[in-house]
Amino acid sequence: xKEVTCICGWTCRGTEDEVVAQVMAHGRDAxxxxxxxEEILAIAVEVPPPPASPAAD
Amino acid sequence: MARLEPPVGSxxxxxxxxxxxxxxxxxxxxxxxxxxxxxxxxxxxxxxxxVGRSADEILSELLARYGLTPRVLHSTSWRHDxxxxxxxxxxVVDAPADPGPHLVDEPVxxxxxxxxxxTAAPASIRTAQVLEHALRHLAWLVADDPAIAAALPEWxxxxxxxxxxxxxxx
Numbered sequence: 001x002k003e004v005t006c007i008c009g010w011t012c013r014g015t016e017d018e019v020v021a022q023v024m025a026h027g028r029d030a031x032x033x034x035x036x037x038e039e040i041l042a043i044a045v046e047v048p049p050p051p052a053s054p055a056a057d
Numbered sequence: 058m059a060r061l062e063p064p065v066g067s068x069x070x071x072x073x074x075x076x077x078x079x080x081x082x083x084x085x086x087x088x089x090x091x092x093x094x095x096x097x098x099x100x101x102x103x104x105x106x107x108v109g110r111s112a113d114e115i116l117s118e119l120l121a122r123y124g125l126t127p128r129v130l131h132s133t134s135w136r137h138d139x140x141x142x143x144x145x146x147x148x149v150v151d152a153p154a155d156p157g158p159h160l161v162d163e164p165v166x167x168x169x170x171x172x173x174x175x176t177a178a179p180a181s182i183r184t185a186q187v188l189e190h191a192l193r194h195l196a197w198l199v200a201d202d203p204a205i206a207a208a209l210p211e212w213x214x215x216x217x218x219x220x221x222x223x224x225x226x227x
Contacts, residue, residue, distance in 0.1 A: 003070070005103070007062045007122065008159040009096025027061060030098070031158075035061040043064035045105065048071065 002044040006030075019044055065122065066115075068105025076142035079106045081116050082133075082188050083125065084165065086215050087152040091165045093188065094125075094156055100184035106144070116146055123160055125150045128208050131198065133191040136182050147191040149209060165192070167218070196220045 002019040005011045008030065012022040023040045027033035070077060081102040083094040096102055104119050106112060113130060120127055129149040135142055156162045170193075171179035171186040196219035198205040199212050206213070 005065045006098070007065055007096075009099025009102065011099070011103075023061075031059065033059045033061055039061045043061065043067075045064070045067060046069040 001047045001049050002041070003047040004040065004044045013047060016041065016044075065102075065119065066104035068107040070105065074108075074141070076135075076144060077106050078138065078141060078143045079104050079112055079116060080143050080145040080187075081119060081148055082145060082184075082191055083120070083148045083150060083160075084188075084192070085150050085152045086212060089215070091192065091215055092152075092162055093165050094123075094150070094153070094160045094162055097159055097161055101145075101187075103143075112144065112146065116148065120148060120150065123157060125153065129195075129205055131195070131205070133194050134187060136178065136187070145187055145191065147188075147195060149195070149212070192216065193219045 001013060002016055003011065003013040004019055004023050006023075006026060010026055010030065012019055012026070014022065020037050020040050023044075024035055027035045068077070081104070083102070084091055085094070086092070102119060104115060106115060112132065116130055117127060120130075125148070127148045127150055129147070131147055133145050133147045135144045137143070153160075153162070165188060166185070168183075168185045168189045170190055171182040173179040195205070195209075195212070196216035199209055199216055200206070200220070
């Protein structure tokens with residue numbers, strides 16, 4: 001899992017592909033910035049995966 | 058073409074650390090009122106806290122990213138967030154000439170504190186309540202801590218409403 005926190009406070013978390021897609025869209029829509037996959041992964045930090053859902057009774 | 062900004066924080070997270078996030082609430086005085094600066098798309102600035110680094114250093118660097126210099130930087134409370142401890146600092150800065158494109162400047166409104174049981178934390182805590190607590194804490198510090206009082210000579214009056222009534226004027 002990766003996470004990116006933008007300087008404007010916007011945060012996204014997900015797989016590499018999800019984070020890249022979200023950051024590209026946010027950069028374009030909120031800041032008018034075009035970014036590459038490499039640039040985004042360079043600023044992403046590793047985060048733990050969400051805990052598994054408890055089993056149903 | 059504008060380029061992607063460097064990361065606000067670069068600390069990798071670990072499920073094994075108890076505390077890993079710093080939260081920063083930023084306030085300044087202007088026109089006789091207290092105002093806050095928050096990120097456009099969040100309630101507060103948050104950044105990872107790497108092992109071996111001081112919170113003061115990390116948060117001063119974070120403020121510098123927004124062109125701000127702290128007059129006071131003080132830890133004020135902590136709470137649980139997603140299973141980790143979130144440590145909150147309050148920064149008092151000079152009124153910015155321009156908050157820039159990434160911060161929102163807004164007046165601080167009074168709110169009720171989040172209250173828990175005698176032996177348990179509140180079930181939920183809003184950022185506005187954390188800020189209310191922080192300003193009550195700062196109101197005590199400007200009266201009690203010589204370093205804070207010297208750094209914020211005009212804030213004793215600004216914070217008067219945050220001092221419990223029996224203690225005002227002491």
